[in-house]
Amino acid sequence: MVVDVQNDFADPAGSLYVAGGERVAELINGEIATAIEAGSFVVYTQDWHPPRTPHFVTDGGVWPVHCVAGTWGAAFHPDLRVVGPSVRKGTGGEDGYSGFTVQDQGTGQRRPTSLGGLLGEKSIRTVVIAGLATDYCVKETALDAVTGGFRTFVARGAIRSVDLHPGDGDRAIDAMIHAGAVVA
Numbered sequence: 001m002v003v004d005v006q007n008d009f010a011d012p013a014g015s016l017y018v019a020g021g022e023r024v025a026e027l028i029n030g031e032i033a034t035a036i037e038a039g040s041f042v043v044y045t046q047d048w049h050p051p052r053t054p055h056f057v058t059d060g061g062v063w064p065v066h067c068v069a070g071t072w073g074a075a076f077h078p079d080l081r082v083v084g085p086s087v088r089k090g091t092g093g094e095d096g097y098s099g100f101t102v103q104d105q106g107t108g109q110r111r112p113t114s115l116g117g118l119l120g121e122k123s124i125r126t127v128v129i130a131g132l133a134t135d136y137c138v139k140e141t142a143l144d145a146v147t148g149g150f151r152t153f154v155a156r157g158a159i160r161s162v163d164l165h166p167g168d169g170d171r172a173i174d175a176m177i178h179a180g181a182v183v184a
Contacts, residue, residue, distance in 0.1 A: 001115075001145075002028055002044045003099060003131030003138050005080045008066040008073035010132060015073055016066040018133045020160045025079035027158040028130045032081050041122050042084040043115065045099035045131070045141065048074055053093035054105045061105075062164075087115045098140035100148060116148060126151040130158035135168035142176045152181040 005028060008014035010021035035042050047067035055061045067074040069091065076082055089096030096102045101110045119127070127150045129142050138159050145152040154176055161169025173183050 001099060001127050001129045001131075001141065002032070002042065002080070003129060003141055004045055004047055004067075004133070005077050005131050006046060006067055006073065007075050007077055008047075010077040010080075014066070015064045016162075018160045018162055021132050022077070022079075024130070024132060024158055024160055025077045028155075029079070029081045031128065031130050031155055031158055032083060035128070036083065041119075041124060043118055044076070044082060044084060044086040045115070045137070046074065046076070046086050046088045047090050047096060047137075048088035049090045049096075050093050053090070055090065055093065055095055085118065087113050087118065089113055097137050098144045099137070100141060100144035119150070125149070126153070128153045128155060130155040132160055133169075134159040134161040135164070135172040136162060139172040139176055142181045143179050146176075146180045152176075154181055154183040156183050 005025055008016050009018045032042055048069045049067050051068050052059055056065045087099055089102050094102040094104050099115045101112055103110045127145050131138055142152050142154050163169050177183055
């Protein structure tokens with residue numbers, strides 16, 4: 001599972017650039033090659049927001065405007081090898097940190113994305129997660145994977161953190177391990 005390796009996160013010109021994000025695509029491409037060689041399914045997640053959402057600081061949220069549907073910022077980083085389907089999240093303006101669920105900011109209600117169904121169709125029970133950002137979308141995707149009964153691995157070398165607050169990335173790794181994910 002490749003989480004949110006999009007221009008707004010992975011390119012220094014992106015509106016929510018994650019330090020070192022541009023190097024993640026190459027590292028993930030190695031993981032993708034290994035997966036393909038083993039006959040594994042590769043799936044991607046993408047933030048895909050409307051222009052206005054309570055998720056953005058312009059509408060009362062925390063984050064700068066990013067990954068607006070159909071824009072350069074929402075596109076996958078050009079160095080990333082894309083060989084499978086993409087699950088778009090946050091399309092209705094909800095928080096879409098996890099690849100498995102989105103959450104309405106007003107009601108707190110969570111609903112599933114199509115990711116669980118895609119994995120279920122292929123009888124997948126083990127996932128390897130890489131991408132951006134460790135302390136948000138990678139963490140929430142991993143936590144939901146564990147909760148969903150998946151054997152969950154996180155490719156530590158192929159993730160990077162926002163670190164909105166110093167140490168957030170380390171705390172996210174601890175949370176994933178504590179939940180039962182293997183981070184290596």
